[in-house]
Amino acid sequence: MENKKLKIAFLSRYVGSVDRGVETYALELSKRLSKIYDVAVLTGKDADSLTKIKRGNFDIVIATNGRLQALKASIGRIFGKYKLIISGQAGIGKDDLWNLLIVRPDIYVALTDFELAWAKRWSLGTKLYKIPNGVNLDKFSSYGPKINLGFKGKVVLSVGALFWYKHHELTIKALALLDNVNLLIVGDGPEYQQLEALGKKLLGERFRILKVGFNDIDKYYRSADLFVLPSWIRESFGIAYVEALASGLPVVAPDDPPRREIISEAGVFADVNDIEKYAQAVEKALEVNWGEKPRKQAEKFSWDKVASEYIKLINQ
Numbered sequence: 001m002e003n004k005k006l007k008i009a010f011l012s013r014y015v016g017s018v019d020r021g022v023e024t025y026a027l028e029l030s031k032r033l034s035k036i037y038d039v040a041v042l043t044g045k046d047a048d049s050l051t052k053i054k055r056g057n058f059d060i061v062i063a064t065n066g067r068l069q070a071l072k073a074s075i076g077r078i079f080g081k082y083k084l085i086i087s088g089q090a091g092i093g094k095d096d097l098w099n100l101l102i103v104r105p106d107i108y109v110a111l112t113d114f115e116l117a118w119a120k121r122w123s124l125g126t127k128l129y130k131i132p133n134g135v136n137l138d139k140f141s142s143y144g145p146k147i148n149l150g151f152k153g154k155v156v157l158s159v160g161a162l163f164w165y166k167h168h169e170l171t172i173k174a175l176a177l178l179d180n181v182n183l184l185i186v187g188d189g190p191e192y193q194q195l196e197a198l199g200k201k202l203l204g205e206r207f208r209i210l211k212v213g214f215n216d217i218d219k220y221y222r223s224a225d226l227f228v229l230p231s232w233i234r235e236s237f238g239i240a241y242v243e244a245l246a247s248g249l250p251v252v253a254p255d256d257p258p259r260r261e262i263i264s265e266a267g268v269f270a271d272v273n274d275i276e277k278y279a280q281a282v283e284k285a286l287e288v289n290w291g292e293k294p295r296k297q298a299e300k301f302s303w304d305k306v307a308s309e310y311i312k313l314i315n316q
Contacts, residue, residue: 005038006314009058011047011073013065019214020161021239022064022089025133032307037314050076058082060314063105066095070103085109085313087131091236092118100126107313111237112258129313132262134303135242139218142248142295146223151206153180154286157224157249159217159240162189162209166231167272169198174278176202181282185209186220221247226285228252230272238262246298250290252281266290266297 012026030039046052048069053061053076062085063073073084087109090096100108100122108126110116116130149155156175160166168185172195175183183203185195188211199207212220221227227244233256241262244251251267253259260269268288270281 005036006059007038007057008033008040008060008062008314009053009056010039010041011053011061011063011065011069012041012043013047013069015041015043021133021237024214024239025087025089026062026064028134028136028303029307029310032303033310033314036311048072054080060085062087063103064089066090066099070099070105074103074105083107087111088115088119089133089236091115091234093234097122100124109313112261114233114257114261115236129309131306131309131313132301133237133239133242134301134306135239135246135298137246137299137302140221140243140246140298141218142222144222145219147219149182149184149208149220149223151182151184153182153206154225155182155184155223156226156228156282156286157184157186157220157244158228159186159220159243160229160231160238162187162191162195164191165234166191166229168195168230170230170272170275170278171228172199172202172207173275174272174282175206177276177279178283181286182206183208184220184224186212186217217243218247221249224249226250226252226282228282230254230278233258242298242301245294248290248294250285250288250294252278252285262301264297266294 010026010030015023015026030041033039050072060083061073063070084105085107086099086105088096088111108119108128110119110130111132119128158171175181196209221244227249241251245266251263253263254272255269268281268285270278272278
């Protein structure tokens with residue numbers, strides 16, 4: 001008799017409607033795991049439905065949205081007898097603290113060494129693993145179509161939701177200290193009006209904010225000269241960093257342990273809260289010939305390698 005395939009469910013509420021890191025994680029990983037296992041991605045209301053989870057007769061459930069969804073998935077183990085995996089996509093803070101202390105998954109997957117060290121303080125017996133997020137090396141590369149961005153001079157690109165913790169305002173202020181350097185922010189969110197006003201005031205025609213769909217975002221990476229994202233240290237990973245690296249772009253990032261782990265020697269690190277030092281780091285990065293360093297660093301984070309690590313974990 002043929003062995004029954006393990007049944008795995010990803011609970012990802014916004015897959016198909018939002019293109020953030022957690023949705024990319026669910027889609028890219030489920031696609032690769034489906035080559036070996038019977039994989040379903042539950043979206044919308046189904047992702048939060050105990051009934052749907054129970055009816056699926058799953059062996060493993062991977063909850064991605066935290067809070068009530070994770071708690072329901074935890075309670076569902078009483079009836080479903082499945083194993084619950086939660087990946088630390090929310091980053092260090094109250095959401096993943098809730099996951100560790102209240103939800104108590106069978107496995108908690110940290111994305112960086114920094115997050116793993118934090119999780120060890122709160123795990124209370126939950127098994128911990130470290131597996132990073134990844135990048136699609138076929139989609140994100142220096143080869144392929146580009147976009148005429150309409151700027152004169154060097155273009156600095158930042159990709160990230162327009163929320164306060166991404167700190168796009170620091171980039172605007174830093175680039176205002178440089179001549180002939182343009183800033184393109186790709187993203188959407190509640191900070192749009194404030195950032196638009198600040199960018200036009202300090203950078204004028206050297207500034208633009210665009211909302212770009214995931215299908216086209218690779219063209220913008222290829223069309224820029226440098227990538228920056230000065231988000232706070234609690235960010236779980238920052239898939240945009242590895243997308244930029246895979247596209248051949250060097251990166252300027254905050255000088256902290258998770259960013260050093262992700263970017264390594266393919267960028268410049270700075271105290272981004274010191275606007276002058278941040279500007280100097282951008283200037284330095286634009287002067288260096290980075291060669292293949294960014295791409296080589298990104299290859300460490302291919303989704304194929306990430307999937308292999310999950311397969312090892314699942315088979316245990």
